[in-house]
Amino acid sequence: MHYTLHQLQVFLKVTEFKSITKAAEELHLTQPAVSIQIKNFQNQFPIPLTEVVGRQLFVTDFGEEIAAAARKIIAEVDAINYKTMAYQGQLSGKLKISIVSTGKYLMPYYITDFMNMHPGVDLEMDVTNKTRVVRHLEKNETDFALVSVVPDHIAIDKVRLIPNKLFLVGGRQHTYSGKTISKKDFDKLPVVYREKGSATRAAMENYIADRKLPTRKKIELTSNEAVKQAVISGIGISILPLVGLKNALSSGDAQIIPSKGLPITTHWNLIWQKSKQLSPTAKAFVSYLEEHKTALNEKHFGWLDTY
Structure with a gap:
């Protein structure tokens, strides 16, 4: 052969x-x-x-x-x-990171400089929903997970990154009466959901249930990017993470609709199992994040503070 x-x-x-x-x-x-x-x-x-x-x-x-x-x-x-590469004094190895779909708007900014500093490091990054991310972590199929809701049934260590703010968002076409959206206005607009297993989906369902808001029509899509494009097109409204809306808000294609009880705020965290023996490459990445995260947050995500 x-x-x-x-x-x-x-x-x-x-x-x-x-x-x-x-x-x-x-x-x-x-x-x-x-x-x-x-x-x-x-x-x-x-x-x-x-x-x-x-x-x-x-x-x-x-x-x-x-x-x-x-x-x-x-x-x-x-x-x-x-x-x-190790014998030549270079940091080398593979980083495996599993991230929720919204994490694609964050992780490149946290890892690019690290990868450039260490050309011997390879990256394997899986982008999926929260349920699958947690499953990868439980099965030890990944070094790290990037999540906005930390699982409470796994002993983990973490590096806290930036706040995750979720707002009610509509396209430029949507209008509403009053300073905040009313139940009557909410009932007129189809609601666009993420698929089951998504942390954003869970947050939206809890918000709607807690406030007993009507949902005239439900549309389900499998990524935040797809939901965002649906909202921009005018097909409906949705609760979305702010971090993925920068360009749409700047261009006026999307708007934040004021609503009582919003934003919902959690935090983005890079997490790993407490019992996991991190490789030298993984340890180096954790050290890099802990040292540089403040500067990276200010450089790439300072705009979040204006909302």
Whole structure:
């Protein structure tokens, strides 16, 4: 057999996404290039690695076994590279961070300078909802999690970052009477929700239930960005984290609708299991955040204080 590391990497992406197209996008390759690599890899095995049923790609049981072996090979290669860098005096290793979807507006600003300072550090960042983030943490599948609501059933350590303010938001088209929105006005406007499992969804449901607000029509979307675009388009109103609204508010495409009991304020925290043995790379990142977070907060998120 003469398979290459590149073929292993391509095959792993295909098994992860169950899609040639999505794997190509993730690897920044063309779809034909990925297909050729998969074909060349498959030609070295007498048993199918994948199969297509209908229009859906599935990984066979044999393919799953090969994928598991490929992960171990790639991990060993990474370990060789990291050890080489360590002997050269460079900080090296992989950081695994699982973040809730709104966290994509924050984490790049907290980690970019650290990554630039340490080119031997690789980043693997999964963006999903709160339920899955906590599950990753519980299963020790990630080093850190970025959340706005800290789970209370896990013993954790944390670095507190910035406040997370949630406001009622509408598009430029929405009007309301009075200084704050009334129940009557609220009843006229469809409400756009995040999917179940989202901390933003939970906060919105609690707010609406506590104030016994009417909801004429409910629309459910699977990311804060999708909700924001729906709000901007005028399809409805929603409660959204302020941190993702900077451009929309500045341009006037979105507006904060005054409402009693808002904003809801929590805090963004980078958390990890208290019992976890952090790698030297992970420890270095924690130290970096503790030393630089105040300056980073002022530089990138000072605008939050105007709301």
